[in-house]
Amino acid sequence: MRFTFKALAAPLILIAVLPGCKVSKEDAAEAAPPSSAAEIPAGPTAAPTAPTPAPAPAPAPGTGLISPTLAGLAAIASNFDVNTALVTTGTIPGSGAPDIVGAFRFICGAGQLSYDDPILYPGQPGKSHLHQFYGNIAANAGSTYSSLRAGGDSTCNWTGSGTAANRSAYWMPAMLDGKGNVVRPDYVSIYYKQRPQSDPTVSNPSAPKYFGKAVQLPNGIKFIFGWDPTGINQIKTGGAWFNCQGPSAKPGHYATLTTALANCPAGNQLGAVIEAPECWDGKNLDSPDHRSHVAYASYGTWGYLKCPSTHPYNIPTFTMGAWYTVAAGDNTSLWELSSDMMAPGQPKGHTFHADFFMAWDPTVHDTWWQNCINKLLNCSGGQLGNGKELKGAAQPTYNGVRSWTHPQRLVPKP
Numbered sequence: 001m002r003f004t005f006k007a008l009a010a011p012l013i014l015i016a017v018l019p020g021c022k023v024s025k026e027d028a029a030e031a032a033p034p035s036s037a038a039e040i041p042a043g044p045t046a047a048p049t050a051p052t053p054a055p056a057p058a059p060a061p062g063t064g065l066i067s068p069t070l071a072g073l074a075a076i077a078s079n080f081d082v083n084t085a086l087v088t089t090g091t092i093p094g095s096g097a098p099d100i101v102g103a104f105r106f107i108c109g110a111g112q113l114s115y116d117d118p119i120l121y122p123g124q125p126g127k128s129h130l131h132q133f134y135g136n137i138a139a140n141a142g143s144t145y146s147s148l149r150a151g152g153d154s155t156c157n158w159t160g161s162g163t164a165a166n167r168s169a170y171w172m173p174a175m176l177d178g179k180g181n182v183v184r185p186d187y188v189s190i191y192y193k194q195r196p197q198s199d200p201t202v203s204n205p206s207a208p209k210y211f212g213k214a215v216q217l218p219n220g221i222k223f224i225f226g227w228d229p230t231g232i233n234q235i236k237t238g239g240a241w242f243n244c245q246g247p248s249a250k251p252g253h254y255a256t257l258t259t260a261l262a263n264c265p266a267g268n269q270l271g272a273v274i275e276a277p278e279c280w281d282g283k284n285l286d287s288p289d290h291r292s293h294v295a296y297a298s299y300g301t302w303g304y305l306k307c308p309s310t311h312p313y314n315i316p317t318f319t320m321g322a323w324y325t326v327a328a329g330d331n332t333s334l335w336e337l338s339s340d341m342m343a344p345g346q347p348k349g350h351t352f353h354a355d356f357f358m359a360w361d362p363t364v365h366d367t368w369w370q371n372c373i374n375k376l377l378n379c380s381g382g383q384l385g386n387g388k389e390l391k392g393a394a395q396p397t398y399n400g401v402r403s404w405t406h407p408q409r410l411v412p413k414p
Contacts, residue, residue, distance in 0.1 A: 043109060043158060043397035064293070065220075065286035070313070072218025072285055075362035076149040078165065082361050085157055085165040086388045093377045093385055101193040102373035104316075106166075106382040108134040108156035108188040109396030110406055113174060113414060116141035119222050119290050119355050120229060129229075130174040130338040130413065132322075134188050136359065139169035145220035148359035156190065157382065158392030165364040165390060169357040172272065174413075175324055178334025181410040185322040186269065186403075187396045194278070194316040196374040202314050211297065212279055212307035212314035216369050217358050221315075224290045226274050226353030229339060232289040238296055240352045243271035245323070257349030261332035269323045270332075274354050278317035279307035316373060320354060325409055364390075 067073070078085075096103055110132060117128035118141055125141040133139055138152030154164035170190070175183040194214060200207035202214035224230075226240045241253040242260030246268025254260035257270075264270050277294035284293035295311040307314055326332060339351040364384065371377055371385025379385050382393025395402045 043399055064284050064288055067218055067283055067285045070215050070218065070282055073145050073220035075219050076146060078361045079150065080163045082165050082363060084163045085159055085391055087391050088388050090387045092387055093379045093383050096376050096378040100195055102196055102376045103378050104192040104368045104372040105380040106156055106190055106390060106393035107395055108190060109398060110184045111135065111137050111155040113182060114140065117355065118143040118357060119224060129342065131171045132174045132185065134170040136167045136169045143169060143357065145359055148357060155396065156393055157390045158397045165361040167359040169359065170320060170354065172322060172354045173337040173339040173351065176336050176338055176413060177410065178331065178336065180413055182413050183324050183335065184406045184409055184411060185324050186405045187323055189321045190318055192316045192318045194314065194373050196376050198374065209304040211305060212312050214314045216365065217315050218285060220358060221285045222357040223277065223294050224353055224355050225276055227351045229342060229353060230289050237291055238275045238277060240274040242349060243273055245269050245271060256347040257335055258347060261335060264326050266326050266328040266330065268326050270326055271321050271323050272352060273319065273321040274352065276318045276356060278314055279311035280313045280315045281311045282313045325405055
């Protein structure tokens with residue numbers, strides 16, 4: 001799909017919609033204003049422990065993972081009362097109509113820094129370039145669907161007790177300031193969207209402009225999108241760009257970090273935004289290049305968006321945007337991604353990519369899909385469309401305090 005974006009005010013959160021559709025306003029009340037620190041569980045610590053490895057060459061092609069059903073791996077229920085990861089508000093989100101996609105949004109804080117990559121280098125700790133993780137704080141090189149479902153709090157569903165319904169893991173290359181520090185993002189916005197099953201475009205193959213059959217995200221699916229760190233594919237997949245928001249920002253879809261930061265003076269926020277694939281082959285949860293089992297819709301020669309025939313299933317896509325404070329004294333001409341060392345001679349930010357490993361609680365996953373997506377609701381702040389919402393999904397928690405800025409913005413590169 002192709003999307004347009006709009007930055008919203010106080011706090012500024014990235015929202016994506018399909019062309020020609022209205023932008024549903026992110027109500028400030030849905031951002032859950034901070035309560036007292038005593039009422040908020042302490043947030044994750046930022047201290048990485050992995051040693052700095054020597055730069056590794058591109059890995060050899062990995063192995064695939066066959067999906068036993070369209071639902072993916074056998075669902076693993078939470079090992080706790082999942083209601084402890086939710087809060088009851090009684091608020092039902094409004095309809096997203098005339099938008100044509102249901103929306104499910106939430107906010108994540110910055111999680112662990114690690115040289116691990118459970119997709120590219122499974123079982124090989126410390127071998128990757130440095131990653132900034134979001135979501136499951138227990139994610140590491142040895143993570144599997146089973147291990148992610150078994151434990152870990154989440155910076156996208158922070159409870160402070162390890163009882164997260166969203167134990168999925170998301171990660172990107174770390175942002176480096178060129179002075180030996182990592183720049184931590186203030187927050188990450190994640191926006192899932194998909195046409196409801198009632199839409200003939202995703203349910204009736206005979207319908208004009210049929211897109212592909214709508215299904216849920218399969219359990220345990222994992223993929224890399226954007227620039228390809230395996231070196232197998234020269235063409236990047238999906239939309240990825242840099243942006244700027246704030247009082248003196250010059251917003252745009254900038255292809256390089258250098259150009260974006262030139263238009264993002266101190267006092268604003270740099271955004272690194274990337275779109276996940278929306279088409280799936282229905283057969284594999286992983287592939288040797290970690291991306292061929294998923295794909296993006298295109299207009300082709302037929303003149304309308306549809307999934308390729310090799311990937312006939314439409315899964316919820318998501319847009320992920322990481323937002324970094326640009327502060328006085330920063331020399332942003334030195335900023336780069338940790339993975340940029342893998343593409344010498346290319347512009348800074350050329351290697352922008354992201355990884356996703358699905359590990360949602362099956363009941364909560366089904367709840368937001370049936371309500372927010374299939375009822376075409378405008379869910380935000382972790383709302384599930386049934387009067388409940390994910391705890392800690394409307395604003396990041398750092399050191400026990402909800403905040404839209406990271407209190408440890410710069411940390412030494414491990």
